[in-house]
Amino acid sequence: MDPTPIDPDLIYAKTASGEEAMQQRTRVVQRNVRMVLILVDGNATVAELCDRTGNPLLTQNALCELEHDGFIQRRDDKDPAWTQGGRHGRRARANAVQPPSEFSTYGNKDESALIPSVAPGMTARRSLSLSGDRENAKTLPPPSSTPGSSGGPDSGTVFVAQGAVTPPWPPSIGASTDQETPSLLARWRARASRRTPMDQPDLAPIRRAGKIRSLGWPLLGMLSLLLLAVVVFLTAMFFPYALYLPAVEGALAQSTGEPAKVGEMRVSFYPQPGLLLGKVVLGAETEGNVVRVAEMRLQPALATLLSPRIVFRNVQLSGIQLTAETMGSLARMLESAARGSARAGVSHVALDKAEISFSGLGVDEMKGEFGLSTDGLLQSVSLHSPDRNLQLEARPIAGGVAIQLEGLGWRPAPQSPYLMDSLTVKGEILGNAFVIERMELRIFGGLAEGTAILRAERQPALAGEMSFERIDAKRFGEAFGIGGQFEGQAAGRLKFSATAESWPTLLLALYADGEFTMDRGVLGGIDLPEAVRRVSSTPATLGGGTRFEQLSGAIRLTPTAYRFSRLVINAGLMQSTGQLEISRDLQIRGRMDVQMRGRADHNAKSVSVNGPLKSPLLQTQGAAH
Numbered sequence: 001m002d003p004t005p006i007d008p009d010l011i012y013a014k015t016a017s018g019e020e021a022m023q024q025r026t027r028v029v030q031r032n033v034r035m036v037l038i039l040v041d042g043n044a045t046v047a048e049l050c051d052r053t054g055n056p057l058l059t060q061n062a063l064c065e066l067e068h069d070g071f072i073q074r075r076d077d078k079d080p081a082w083t084q085g086g087r088h089g090r091r092a093r094a095n096a097v098q099p100p101s102e103f104s105t106y107g108n109k110d111e112s113a114l115i116p117s118v119a120p121g122m123t124a125r126r127s128l129s130l131s132g133d134r135e136n137a138k139t140l141p142p143p144s145s146t147p148g149s150s151g152g153p154d155s156g157t158v159f160v161a162q163g164a165v166t167p168p169w170p171p172s173i174g175a176s177t178d179q180e181t182p183s184l185l186a187r188w189r190a191r192a193s194r195r196t197p198m199d200q201p202d203l204a205p206i207r208r209a210g211k212i213r214s215l216g217w218p219l220l221g222m223l224s225l226l227l228l229a230v231v232v233f234l235t236a237m238f239f240p241y242a243l244y245l246p247a248v249e250g251a252l253a254q255s256t257g258e259p260a261k262v263g264e265m266r267v268s269f270y271p272q273p274g275l276l277l278g279k280v281v282l283g284a285e286t287e288g289n290v291v292r293v294a295e296m297r298l299q300p301a302l303a304t305l306l307s308p309r310i311v312f313r314n315v316q317l318s319g320i321q322l323t324a325e326t327m328g329s330l331a332r333m334l335e336s337a338a339r340g341s342a343r344a345g346v347s348h349v350a351l352d353k354a355e356i357s358f359s360g361l362g363v364d365e366m367k368g369e370f371g372l373s374t375d376g377l378l379q380s381v382s383l384h385s386p387d388r389n390l391q392l393e394a395r396p397i398a399g400g401v402a403i404q405l406e407g408l409g410w411r412p413a414p415q416s417p418y419l420m421d422s423l424t425v426k427g428e429i430l431g432n433a434f435v436i437e438r439m440e441l442r443i444f445g446g447l448a449e450g451t452a453i454l455r456a457e458r459q460p461a462l463a464g465e466m467s468f469e470r471i472d473a474k475r476f477g478e479a480f481g482i483g484g485q486f487e488g489q490a491a492g493r494l495k496f497s498a499t500a501e502s503w504p505t506l507l508l509a510l511y512a513d514g515e516f517t518m519d520r521g522v523l524g525g526i527d528l529p530e531a532v533r534r535v536s537s538t539p540a541t542l543g544g545g546t547r548f549e550q551l552s553g554a555i556r557l558t559p560t561a562y563r564f565s566r567l568v569i570n571a572g573l574m575q576s577t578g579q580l581e582i583s584r585d586l587q588i589r590g591r592m593d594v595q596m597r598g599r600a601d602h603n604a605k606s607v608s609v610n611g612p613l614k615s616p617l618l619q620t621q622g623a624a625h
Contacts, residue, residue, distance in 0.1 A: 006046050006060050011075040013042035018071035036062035040072050233269070241265040248277070255344040257336035258283045258291075258329070274299040274314075282333065289329040294319025294353075301347070311345040318352040322381065322394070324401045324429045330370075331378040331396045338376035346376060356383060356392060358434045359456030361503045363390065385410075390423075400430040417479040418443065432456045436464070444479065446470035446489070460506055463497040473518060482562070482582060483613060488521020488551065496557075512557040522547050529574055531607045531618040532594045539610070539617035547571060553579075560584055573597045586613045 014022070018037060025034075036059055039049055046063065050056040066072045245262055252260035263279025275298040283290035297316040304311045320326075337345055349370035356362050368383035381394045390407040407423035420443050427436040434454040441448045448471070452464030469491040474484040494514035500506040527544035534540075546569070553567035562582045569576040573596060580590035588609055595604040611617040 006063060008045060008047035008050075010046045011042065011044070012040045012046070012049075012063060012067070012072045013075055014040055015070060015073055017069075018066070021071050032058055033062045033065055037066055037071060040066070042075065237267075239267070241267075251343050252280075252282070255337045255342040256282055256333040258333060268297065272297070272299065272314075274316075283329055289325040291326050291329050291333075292321065293317050309340075309343060309345060311347060314348045314350060315346050316350040316352060317354070320351065320354050322354060322356040322383075323358070324431075327378075327381065327394060327396055327401050334370075334372070334376060334378045346372070348372070351381075351383065354383060356381075356394065358429055358454065359432065359460070361454070361456075361460070363392070366392070368392075397428065400428055402428050403434075439464075439466075443471075444475040445472040446491075459499055459501060460503050461497075461499045462506055462510075465493070465495045467493045473521060482586070485524030485545075485614070486521065487524070488518035488548075490516050490518045492516030492555070494555070494557075509559050510557060511559075513555070515554050516552070518548075518551040520549060521551060523551075523569075525614065525616055526592075526609060526618065528569075528576055528592055528594045528607055528618075529571075529596070531620050532596060532605045535605070535620045539608075539619040541611075541615050542618055543615070546574075546576075564590075567592070580609065582613060587611070588613045588616050 014037070018040070021034075021037065036049065036053065039052055040063075044052070046060070049063070050059045053059045063072065067074070242265070245265055248265060249260045249262050252262070259282075261279075261281040262277050265278070266276050268274060268276040277296040277298065278294070280293040280296045281290060282293070295316075295318040297314075297318070298312050299314040299316075301311045301313045334346065334349075336342065349372065351366070351368045351370070353364075354366045354368065355364035356366060363385070366383040366385060368381065370378055371380035371382060373379050378396060383392045383394075384390065390405070390410045392406075393404045395402045403425070405423065405425040407420060410420050410423055412418060420441055422440075422442040424438070424440040425436055426438045427434060429435075432455060434456075436452040436454070439448075439450050439452060446469055448466055448468040450464055450466030452462060452466075455461040471490045473486045473488045473490050476482075476490070477486050478484045492515050494512045496510055496512040498506050498510040500509040523546040525543065526546055527542045528546045530542050530544060534542075548569050548571040550570045551567065554565045556563040556565070561584065563579070564581070565579045567576075567578050567580065569592075574594060575597065576592045576594045578590060578592035580588060580592075582588050588611065590609050592607050592609065593604040594607055606621045608619045608621060609616050610619075
């Protein structure tokens with residue numbers, strides 16, 4: 001660029017290329033250069049342009065670049081209209097209040113916006129600055145006529161032909177009679193935008209919206225909903241629910257027909273929103289049929305909130321203990337809530353962490369629901385374990401509850417050695433007795449069926465009978481702690497009974513009598529043929545075992561020992577009879593008479609068995625008597 005300073009009184013006008021560059025942004029890309037090109041109107045001097053931008057150096061460099069590229073050209077000031085008043089007149093106009101470009105980022109922006117030019121033949125209207133002195137504006141000399149524009153047919157620069165009549169300087173807004181007085185709203189908008197109502201810029205300014213407006217309506221809507229949710233959540237958390245506990249207790253008592261007591265109340269949103277009542281007690285404390293609920297979650301039907309009778313579409317009872325007595329109480333409460341005069345009704349009742357028991361013997365951590373009739377009466381209670389391997393259904397009957405229990409792959413306890421492949425129990429709880437009408441267990445690879453009765457009076461008691469078949473003796477021995485050295489498939493019948501101080505110790509006090517047979521098995525550690533062959537009077541551990549086709553006898557189980565009497569063993573040419581006893585500390589003792597039919601001596605030999613069950617000592621005592 002030319003470093004020589006430009007004459008401050010020099011006037012530039014756009015060329016035809018400059019007008020095209022105004023319409024095409026790609027012709028002049030730099031923002032500062034384009035801003036100066038917009039300000040060039042064929043009337044303003046270089047000094048006036050510098051005052052408008054507020055940066056003389058930037059303005060002069062831009063003018064040089066635009067002139068070099070052919071977008072602007074210098075005006076010839078041969079017309080007296082441009083030289084009137086000389087340098088003093090132009091400087092007076094330069095010192096007057098000049099509005100900066102609305103695209104400029106420099107200079108003072110307190111003045112009004114630029115006054116746009118009008119087409120030839122039209123009256124040019126210019127509004128005075130709102131902050132200027134109207135009286136001084138009236139004394140300004142009228143503009144002189146100028147020669148035609150040299151900027152081309154599309155130029156925005158206005159020139160008045162010589163000899164044309166120039167209208168006088170327009171009066172102020174307040175003194176105008178032909179122009180309509182702008183409204184208060186228009187004047188407010190003009191003051192806010194720093195321009196008069198009649199100013200119409202050629203190009204709209206770049207609007208920089210605030211952060212909130214730039215978010216958009218969808219995001220603003222989401223933020224509003226989030227804010228509303230936070231307000232509702234905080235209100236629900238800090239609401240004084242304790243003030244309304246008496247009213248809630250009164251509504252429960254009126255609906256259930258039983259005294260009600262609520263320990264705490266709050267609103268819960270997880271896992272489902274609802275009113276949460278804690279430590280609920282329904283019924284009189286002095287009676288045995290009181291119902292205790294750790295947590296009660298109420299979810300009302302929205303359509304009934306404003307009606308005299310509120311219907312809860314779901315009531316979840318968590319931490320409740322179900323017995324025959326409590327189920328009878330719940331049936332009466334639901335019947336009372338089904339009345340039309342009740343202030344609250346129930347459509348569905350769900351159970352969580354429920355325990356069903358008979359005098360302390362039961363199963364906990366159950367889930368399920370109440371089966372209600374169309375009238376809201378209790379018909380059944382369906383429960384299942386968390387893994388659904390145990391399912392139970394209870395139905396209220398006259399004087400008690402009917403129970404049906406089914407299980408698949410179920411253990412009575414997590415670490416219990418008794419794994420039941422399938423379980424089916426049907427019975428009735430009547431008072432202090434649980435009568436099992438049918439019991440079917442698939443356990444230890446076989447099947448066991450029978451009946452039983454459990455009583456809970458002074459002490460827990462058990463009595464019944466059972467038949468079994470295809471029971472794996474090895475798995476049975478391992479489960480009962482005997483060991484897996486006895487093998488075979490057992491079948492037989494047993495009658496059993498027990499009385500103990502508590503339910504967990506009931507099996508340890510079991511008495512049982514019956515008969516059994518075993519097919520194709522092994523007596524591990526007891527090698528009877530080898531003991532007869534050696535005929536030694538010194539007890540010895542022989543190891544090995546006795547394989548047999550069939551073993552039969554009588555069995556008696558006591559709290560201290562397992563007694564096997566009237567034993568008969570058939571193992572090919574060997575036949576043996578006798579009795580054995582295994583104590584709780586796994587010590588074996590007994591005697592077996594062994595006869596080998598393939599030998600010349602057909603007399604039976606007596607073999608005594610003593611010592612630890614894992615490695616018993618065998619001794620041949622001679623001919624059996």
